[in-house]
Amino acid sequence: MHQEYPIHKINSLVKERIDEAIKLLKELIEIPTENPPGNNYLEMAYLLNNVLNKLGYKTEVVKVPQEVSDRLAPHGKGLPRVNVVGYLQEGVGGPLIHLNGHFDVVPAGLHWSFNPFKGIIKDNKVYGRGASDMKSGIVTQIFSVEVLREAMKELGYKLNGTIVESFTCDEETGGFAGVGYLVDKGYISKNTNFILITEPTDSRYIVVGHRGVIWLKVKVYGEKAHGAVAQLGVNAIDRARLILNKFAELNLHLKSRVSENILPIEASYATLTPTMINAGLASNIVPDICEIVFDRRLSMNEKVDIAMEEMKRIVEETLIKDYDIEMLMSVEPVKVPLSTMLINTLSKSIELIVGENPRYYYLAATMDMKFFVRNTGINECVVYGPGIMSVAHMTNEYVPIENIITSIKVLSLTLSKLFKTI
Ligand SMILES: [Zn+2]
Known part of the structure; x- marks a missing residue:
């Protein structure tokens, strides 16, 4: 529709917002949400809830009842299990796009060169537990939507559709009180058209399933x-x-x-x-x-x-x-068809921003994709995010700032195409 859809607009907006995005990433890293056992989930949930609220989302902090969480998270030492869901309706009708990220991190362990919960920046990388897996993914979700909204506003285009963002707990221990619980309770609408999970894919490849x-x-x-x-x-x-x-x-x-x-x-x-x-x-x-x-x-x-x-x-x-x-x-192996509109759209966006055709992979380990694909039957589901898989769970985990920039651009562009603004 708009042939001249300006990548340069997205580029300049990402440049304007990147400091703010890194500031949020540091704030997220500074809350040690180590799982097991699942520390500081409430603090994290309210922080993310407030962030979305300020951006105009209708939000809900979904607390898992104690007796249910004792069953779903037996490793959790009775600590609260909690998830955040935010809804943003733009215009009328249009697709429903769900973005998901988990905010729990594996325990930091010893021998770090930096405090793992400070978000230290060195050589254009942000260091900290969860930097790659996957607090940078959460930041990318939030800012890719913001960049898109801002770009549309400045250009006078209209967005029609709904964004749902979910930030969930317990992925590192199976996700049963996280995405599993949300799916069970009907928080993932059957009307969802596309689901994007921002787990680490180095901002340039796409995960389309995982082993069982x-x-x-x-x-x-x-x-x-x-x-x-x-x-x-x-x-x-x-x-x-x-x-x-x-x-x-x-x-x-x-x-x-x-x-x-x-x-x-x-x-x-x-x-x-x-x-x-x-x-x-x-x-x-x-x-x-x-x-x-x-x-x-x-x-x-x-x-x-x-x-x-x-x-x-x-x-x-x-x-x-x-x-x-x-x-x-x-867990059965999970595999989505490679011909979905979401994969096509995301691939083209990666090609445009990164300059190479993305590769498709299946992950060795399972993840929350199983709940989305198996329990909702929605095949339009992929994983794409800024983190680097090979440094996840490691000592001195980091994420390159460049990866965050790239993935915000790619996701903004992908969302704009899915919303058919171009
Ligand atoms: Zn992860």
């Missing part, structure tokens, strides 16, 4: 005996070792189940990893219980029930009699 996972607990039973007459007992650790050996064989076999375009590339094949083990009461007692937890990562074309059957069959083959198998948690 099963957490499996195997409990093997034996019979206690004095260590001096171990012959009289049945050692549960010895029995469990049979399963460990068989599962190690399966793990080798899984190397042949390869998926394309997985990020990082090392995670291209399926795996089965023992991650926790618990047995024994004292050094002189033959243990009668051994409990092992396994982490099974699925390739993109595997299914949870088939992978479960395979593992159950292998345990049966050990001929161990007394055991229990429990699936603690499972």
Whole structure:
């Protein structure tokens, strides 16, 4: 419609607003929302709520009731679980676009060169826990909308549509009290046309899905005996070792189940990893219980029930009699079609701003995309944001300011196209 749609207008507005965006990023980093256990969520939620309010959004701070959060966030030590949703209606009708980011961060850990909760700026990078994953994503969401609104106002164009921004908790521990809760309670409208999650994609590639996972607990039973007459007992650790050996064989076999375009590339094949083990009461007692937890990562074309059957069959083959198998948690692989309007629009915007065709990836680990795509059935959902995946969760995590600038431009342009202003 407006052929001369001015990238230069977006460019100059981003330049004007970037200091303000970095200031907000520092404020977000300065609230240590480490999860587990989920510290300072209320403080963070009210800060973000106020930011959106001042910008004219109608907002709601969605508190998860205590008894529900105890169930959905058992790691949470009773700390409050809370999410923020903001609505901005522009003009009449038009598409509904949902932008989402999580505000919890993994624990900072030790050995940082800077205070991880200060948002120190050095060499055009902002350092701090959550700088990449993903407080810079939240800032990008907010400012890409602001830049778009300002550009439209200055140019006298009209925006028609609704922006919904959600800032959610607990992504780093599964997201059940975060996006999972919002989806459950109907906060993600069925009328949503497009969903953008601003997790780290280095401002230049697009994540279109993620692998699946099963957490499996195997409990093997034996019979206690004095260590001096171990012959009289049945050692549960010895029995469990049979399963460990068989599962190690399966793990080798899984190397042949390869998926394309997985990020990082090392995670291209399926795996089965023992991650926790618990047995024994004292050094002189033959243990009668051994409990092992396994982490099974699925390739993109595997299914949870088939992978479960395979593992159950292998345990049966050990001929161990007394055991229990429990699936603690499972997520099917998530994959959106590559031909959606959102992916096309975002790709073209990246091409225009970054100057190269974006690559598409599936993430090795699961994330909140599962709730959006699986539980709402909305396929117009992608991940794009300023953070760098490879520094997420690391000591001295940072985000380059240039990435924030790029992603605000890309998202402003994408939104303007989705709103059909150009
Ligand atoms: Zn994240």
